[in-house]
Amino acid sequence: MRSLFRIIRRYSLTAGAIICVILLSNVIAFFAWGYQKMEISRRQDFRRSTLETISRELFQENGQWMLGEKGIQELENSDLQWCMGLDKNGQAVWEWRLPENFARSYSNTEIAKFSRWYLNDYPVAIWDAENLLLVVGLDPDFFVRYSEVFPLSDIDMIPQYLKVILAVNAAVILFFVFLLGYRFYKALKPLGTGVEKLSRQEPVRLKEKGMTRDLALQINHTSEILQEQKQRLNKRDQARTEWISGVSHDIRTPLALIVGYTDRLAKSPNLTEEEKKITDTICRQSRLISQLVSDLNLTSKFAYDAQPLHLSECSPALLLRECTADIYNEELEQENGQTEVELDISPEMEKAAVFADGNLVKRALRNLIGNSVRHNPQGCQVMIRLYKKDGMACFCITDSGTGIPQTVVENMDAQTEKIHIMGLRLARQIARAHGGNMEFLRRETGTYDVGIRFPVEQEEKEQLQHCIWEK
Structure with missing residues (x-):
């Protein structure tokens, strides 16, 4: 200052x-x-x-x-x-x-x-x-x-001459003021460029001379500190990603064995009904652990732009039906027979296509629908609406259960161990990677439902628009 x-x-x-x-x-x-x-x-x-x-x-x-x-x-x-x-x-x-x-x-x-x-x-x-x-x-x-001999008209022009002299003086003063202003602008322009580069985390090296010498020195010093911090963070993030990837790989093999053996045990005629329930529970929880580990690995890759997208034309209606069928087969029939999932697909979305990675879109939908199923063990009605708005395929997931707590919504971007919101974060990362977004829909009770959307046309893939969700 x-x-x-x-x-x-x-x-x-x-x-x-x-x-x-x-x-x-x-x-x-x-x-x-x-x-x-x-x-x-x-x-x-x-x-x-x-x-x-x-x-x-x-x-x-x-x-x-x-x-x-x-x-x-x-x-x-x-x-x-x-x-x-x-x-x-x-x-x-x-x-x-x-x-x-x-x-x-x-x-x-x-x-x-x-x-x-x-x-x-x-x-x-x-x-x-x-x-x-x-x-x-x-x-x-x-x-x-x-x-x-001077004409009288020249004598009468003396006041005009004085005005001209004053005007010339004013012009000279303005010239020097603007000249100084231009030099001042040229001196500050490198500083503005340096600050802009700092905002993009780019290295900055300004010439430390002239009247802006002190500011240039401070900006250069700040750039060195930021670059050093960036290198340390990159090393830390790379180590974290490699560690998560290694742990995920090491856990898959024993989980696969556990799931395989418990599935064989569940089919054995020598087990009692209680033992079969125990093996079914172990099998379901093992699959859940496998999905959580996969979500952890995937969200880590999205966080550091390490997850490639395999884009192709997909039918959002077909993806939604396949995802719902998988949930019925793997979760509802085995864990919660009281929950029902109802689909409401608009006619224009039956023939519409999205340019996306179909597996990732299904993963996002499954996480959102699965939350409604898992967090309402007593059963509930899950309604999924698919419609088109502003060139986007909009999925609106509501249920008759407890809904998403406000603490979850408030901590979507925070690091916390009190609540587990990895599935929601991964769904939002998948939507944003495709040029869409995820939003929460507030209920009168204070809890929330959720909506997610993807661009229908390929040229709109990079646009991030806010969609007003309709109930």
Whole structure:
């Protein structure tokens, strides 16, 4: 969190610094321009004062024009290079530091030209001193004379120019802000990609540099920890699967012998009725143990995607009838003669087909129907409905018995030893492997019935849709 705050703070400070630099540059440029104008204006005011003093100090004596001491002192302290006074005929009747190469007589045309331009490369200024026209030369290294006439429309456009300047400033600021935002995005994009890979449990190795260095370092460290944990879990899961497979294989042989011998003993004429019941019970329980071991092995394979599906077109109605017949032959007639199974197959499902592994579908149905039989030893009515909905073959199994307890439903995804729900879990795994699902149907009593569904069309096999089961 501290690293993220540092990144945001750095981005904000950089953006703020750019904005401040641009604004400060505008302010400095404005004040520099204003100071320059003030300096020029000050010099112009000082020059005007000098010319006014000179015009007052000029006087004529014995037909000669002279300048008083105060005027001479004023000229000495000014920045003027030279000065001369022209009479009405254009004759230079008075001069101060006027270069030797300058003419001393000028026509009206010449006066008109240099009054707004240059005289021998000197920018000049003129002043009307009543009887004389004062002409002064300015420093050519400091002053430039430029005369221009501006149309009034240009003056009126000054507010528009100011708006344009503000718009340009705003555009520059936005450009830098978006540039920083893009760089910020490029810096964070690898982090987003890394987090996405972490969610898929893929290894991540980001470059640990720039302003996202700390976050990249943490993501890389997290990836290393997750990969190490993944390797340990894979080793553990592989060992667990191999152990379950080995135990299942080792148990099958003695169970087969037990079932075979007890079946022969049950047919022996030398046994009493009580002994025959005992051997029948041993045989049924042995078959149940064999089925539980098989379920354990199968659900372990499904959990780690190690169970291949042998897909083909199957009739769900036929699979349901075969499964029901097997239950009648193996469980109902021997264990619970009070239970009845009723089938309700819709006409459209008689000819429908599912693209599935028929043996696994029968296994799922047998587990669900067998639960209703085994958990209601006093007998019950089992109703199995098969119908089509939303492109799915829906099996709805209800019974008049106790139903599935809520604790079973709540612990379907939990690891618990208090309840045994391997058969239900295996049925759900089989349905999901085919692109279907299994759902529980709540009764008014608080217990549940169960429904399972499989895609009817092959192209819908990957879709996981929620089916609203109907009673």
